[in-house]
Amino acid sequence: MDPVSAIGLVAGIIQLVELSTKVTKRLVDFSSAALQDDMPQAFKQIKTALPLIVADLQRIQADGSYAATQDQAALHSVVQGCLSETQELDMILEKALPSAEDSSWERLKKALISLKYDKKIDKIAAAMNSYIGILTLHQVVDLSHNFKLENLPSYQESYWLVPYDKNPSFVGRDHIFKEIESALTVEEGVQPKTALYGLGGIGKSQVALEYCYRKKKKDPRCSIFWCNAATVARFEESLNRMASQCGLISNEQATDSFAVLRDWLEFRHQGPWLMVVDNVDDQNAFFNKHMRTGKLPSESSDVAFDAASPAKPIMVQEMGVADGLELAKKRLPNDTPEELLVELLEVLEFIPLAITQASAFMAKRRKTVRPYLDLYRKSDVTKMRLLSYEFSDHARPGSSMESVAKTWMISFEAIRESNPRAAELLCLMTFFQHQGVPAFLLQGEEEDEFDFQDAVAALKAFSFVDSNEEDTMFSTHRLVQLATRCWLDQEVPSETERWAFAALNSVATHFPRPTSHPDARYFALGESLLPHEELILQKQFKMPSKEVELARARLLNSSGRYLHWKGSYDEARSRFQESMQINMRLLGERHIDTMTSTGLYGWSLAIIGHNPEAVPMLERLVQLRTEVLGKDDPQTIDALSDFAHAIVAAGDLQKSEAMQREAVARSERILGRRHGNTIDCMAFLAQVLHQQGKQAEATALQREIFTVTLEVLGPKHINALMAEGNLASMLSNDRETYSEAYDIFKRNIQNKGEVYGLDHRETLVTVFLFGVLLENMGKLEEAMQLHAQVLDDIRDGPRRNVPSTREGRELLEDRLKCLRNATAKLEDGSKSAMELDSDSRA
Secondary structure, X not given: OOHHHHHHHHHHHHHHHHHHHHHHHHHHHHHOOOOHHHOOHHHHHHHHHHHHHHHHHHHHHHHOOOOOHHHHHHHHHHHHHHHHHHHHHHHHHHHHOOOOOOOOHHHHHHHHHHHOOOHHHHHHHHHHHHHHHHOOHHHHHHHOOOOOOOOOOOOOOOOEEOOOOOOOOOOOOHHHHHHHHHHHOOOOOOOOEEEEEOOOOOOHHHHHHHHHHHHHHHOOOOEEEEEEOOOHHHHHHHHHHHHHHOOOOOOOOOOOHHHHXXXXXXXXXXXXXXXXEEEEOOHHHOOOOOOOOEEEEEEEOOHHHHHHOOOOOEEOOOOOHHHHHHHHHHHOOOOOOHHHHHHHHHHOOOOHHHHHHHHHHXXXXXXXXXXXXXXXXXXXXXXXXXXXXXXXXXXXXXXXXXXXXXXXXXXXXXXXXXXXXXXHHHHHHOOOOOOOEEHHHHOOOOOOHHHHHHHHHHHHHXXXXXXXXXXXXXXXXXXXXXXXXXXXXXXXXHHHHHHHHHHHHHHHHHOOOOOOOOOHHHHHHHHHHHHHHHHHHOOOOOOOOHHHHHHHHHHHHHHHHHHHHOOOHHHHHHHHHHHHHHHHHHHOOOOHHHHHHHHHHHHHHHHOOOOOOHHHHHHHHHHHHHHHOOOOOHHHHHHHHHHXXXXXXXXXXXXXXXXHHHHHHHHHHHHOOOOHHHHHHHHHHHHHHHHOOOHHHHHHHHHHHHHHHHHHHOOOOHHHHHHHHHHHHHHOOOHHHHXXXXXXXXXXXXXXHHHOOOOOHHHHHHHHHHHHHHHHOXXXXXXXXXXXXXXXXXXXXXXXXXXXXXXXXXXXXHHHHHHHHHHHHHHHHHHHHHHHHHHHHO
């Protein structure tokens, strides 16, 4: 055959390969759409024949040589005939079968059924079978001695192309191996595959490596391959090496190793095979082709979901305590105490790479665990230096030195390039607590929801963050936060302060504003934000701007009021004072924010400590608010009531009563008698009346207060509980109302225990007052039992170290001691009286 004819033959092969691949793919897609029973028999035959033709023609094309003239003519005839029939089949498919993307499977099914009766398809199938029967492509290759294909290895030979030794320190992960086996156990005809994903350094490669060795031992016939897909270049390098080592191409041959390997694995390799595609972070590098007998576990992040589809990928998480201890014991001296190992594992968050890195550092420096922990906890700088310590890790190239910091820095850069918003979220999140971060702290007020979710997905892809099912609460690792801050300091130092302020401003904006009438939502929101508030307030800004300081002052006010409600009075008062000082310095005393923080600080001095310093402070506040806001403004009235309450500490009860009456009158006129502010003023008035011995008026007023709060707020609202407790206290001063006071006290203590907690100061004070009532009623035994039971219940309570709780506990302990002494004296007196009576009778 002349050169022109030879070129025509090659062109025909190329055209047939491309067209056959297209048609075969459509037929495979249709047959996999639950339509196998409805697939025309002719289609089944064509679907089987075309891939075989494609595979052999690609090998001939890759070889680049030409056969003898008579063989070329035979091959040319087959190629042209198949090409003609395939073109006609393609035209029929284009007309009859819509694409999967443009139609439902039901329409597709009907289209296939209609084709059963198309005589053209039967004719095409018959023609192709005739060509294959006369001269199959394999026979043509045998006859064409000038088509010099590489000698293919025996189909029965298994290959072990894993570049790493077995890791002798590998431990645990049994549940992951079970998940892998389950994922790779599929029905016939379904490609077995799965994917591992998780945080960098969590041990995904080590799990994959261990699985390879277990698979080799369990099934020696299985060929096992390992590819590195960190980049397109690394992936291509791995594929070329595999193709060469399997004898599919020569080292000097420039060819498409991807196609050669794919076709060899799909059609020529006999027996099972397993391929690990390691470090899949670039979707362009990873091929996801369907193959009959292979298994592809990916070691990836975001790509894992695509690689494992339609099944779910397998998440590799940090080690458990048992596995972590076993790994640490393999790496560290045998005489290391177990509790010290657990301490080390906790600070390293049970991340295998961090554990291995720390072990390598200690071995190199000849350090033990305790000095390492002391060094690690010295500062964030030393922590990062330890996390940056490079060592040779198992299952990494021999020349590659690894570290936790290096592993994550690469991921940080990838995120910043691919999704800048995701990088911003990671920077912001590093200044919050590592868990329980509400989504509203991260999402901008006007940010598009889709953009936010896209950014979150990018962080989840690298396992830097996790969330609840609703994506309303997020978490990360402390070590990730530390590495992110150090990355910020190294790459963009100016951004560190920016993101710290963004975190501060976000918490200050969302923390519930100070209120005298908190509800359940107030406490739930405050509880969720307090850990983040405490952390961000510890941040020391290098050069705090006015905006930073004012945001801090606002947060100090809000969180201080919340802490006061929770019983941390000293901490609350300290925050109010700092907020007032900041506002006074930056805004002046007449600014509304300064007056707010001054009012809270003065109120806290008066309400708990009865500190006389509150009197001049609140007197000045009344004057300022009157001048700035007017005398009938609710805030002015509130300041007047607080000032009147502070005067009680100075002993001027009559003046306090007069001012409280004025505050009640103003508030009732402006807001109404049942308004919460008016009720607060009435409560202070009832107290000062009670202190002056005006019991009837005080009790009547307190009963009204309780009735209104009960109706408006419900029996377990904090304001209702305080009103109820105050009413019981007033009723306990009159013998005629002892019984009513007894019932109210019991109910009030139970409700306060549920709402506040037994160890809250408010509850403990109520218990003390109830004990006084029991003594007055002569129920000493019940009083002792009450005190003893409460003291036992609060011994290990969450507030045991809070100053106000300690004071309440000491109050009950002293009272219980007095009650026991009194009871002992009564018993001794009773015993003496009995002895005297006995003597007189004698």
